[in-house]
Amino acid sequence: xxxxxxxxxxLILQEGANSTLRCNFSDSVNNLQWFHQNPWGQLINLFYIxxxxxxxxxxxxxxxxxxxxxxLYISSSQTTDSGVYFCAxxxxxxxxxxxTFGTGTRLQVTL
Amino acid sequence: NAGVMQNPRHLxxxxxxxxxxxxxxMKGHSHVYWYRQLPEEGLKFMVYxxxxxxxxxxxxxxxxxxxxFPKEGPSILRIQQVVRGDSAAYFCASSSLGTDKYFGxxxxxxxx
Numbered sequence: 001x002x003x004x005x006x007x008x009x010x011l012i013l014q015e016g017a018n019s020t021l022r023c024n025f026s027d028s029v030n031n032l033q034w035f036h037q038n039p040w041g042q043l044i045n046l047f048y049i050x051x052x053x054x055x056x057x058x059x060x061x062x063x064x065x066x067x068x069x070x071x072l073y074i075s076s077s078q079t080t081d082s083g084v085y086f087c088a089x090x091x092x093x094x095x096x097x098x099x100t101f102g103t104g105t106r107l108q109v110t111l
Numbered sequence: 112n113a114g115v116m117q118n119p120r121h122l123x124x125x126x127x128x129x130x131x132x133x134x135x136x137m138k139g140h141s142h143v144y145w146y147r148q149l150p151e152e153g154l155k156f157m158v159y160x161x162x163x164x165x166x167x168x169x170x171x172x173x174x175x176x177x178x179x180f181p182k183e184g185p186s187i188l189r190i191q192q193v194v195r196g197d198s199a200a201y202f203c204a205s206s207s208l209g210t211d212k213y214f215g216x217x218x219x220x221x222x223x
Contacts, residue, residue: 031211033211033212035214039220041200041216041217042216042217043154043202043214043217045213045214047210048210048211086153086154087123088154097159097167098144098156098159098167098170099144099156099204099212101146101153101154102153103152103153106151107112
């Protein structure tokens with residue numbers, strides 16, 4: 001099956017700093033999503049981005065499908081950005097196939 | 112438009128009992144997925160269902176676990192004769208064909 005690796009595994013930032021999270025995957029995909037799992041365990045959809053670039057407020061993401069990686073940018077980080085960021089990819093036949101998750105990047109934003 | 116709903120949010124079972132977890136997909140979504148998250152780990156795929164059909168159960172343990180998505184009503188994940196190792200958060204996701212997947216709030220199962 002598809003392997004998904006995320007880096008760094010842990011990240012500590014001061015409020016206001018910027019960061020880049022990386023997701024590498026081992027095969028071609030037709031679905032890629034970024035999620036934020038907040039400290040209460042809730043999974044929040046950030047981006048559906050199998051290719052290209054998207055922006056939503058302080059967050060943006062880029063997927064280069066031909067090179068099998070995606071990047072999540074967080075600018076001007078806030079304490080509410082703390083939690084675990086997961087990249088999840090789907091391959092196989094059709095976009096309805098299952099997602100395979102990476103092990104996540106645990107982000108802590110301090111004052 | 113209500114999101115994916117799961118109940119119960121917390122479930123405590125003694126070893127050997129049965130656990131039933133329910134998932135109602137978002138309105139208009141006909142694809143349901145179940146995932147399990149052990150403490151401090153990522154989410155692992157268990158099963159993918161459409162109405163009355165299991166499409167992919169490659170992540171389901173061979174024994175004690177079953178899932179269904181009937182024509183009417185929620186999807187059910189059933190764990191028989193629970194053991195301590197079944198303690199985890201179980202998440203349900205739903206989607207329409209060709210769109211992104213949305214996750215419910217999860218059910219935290221504790222086996223004592």
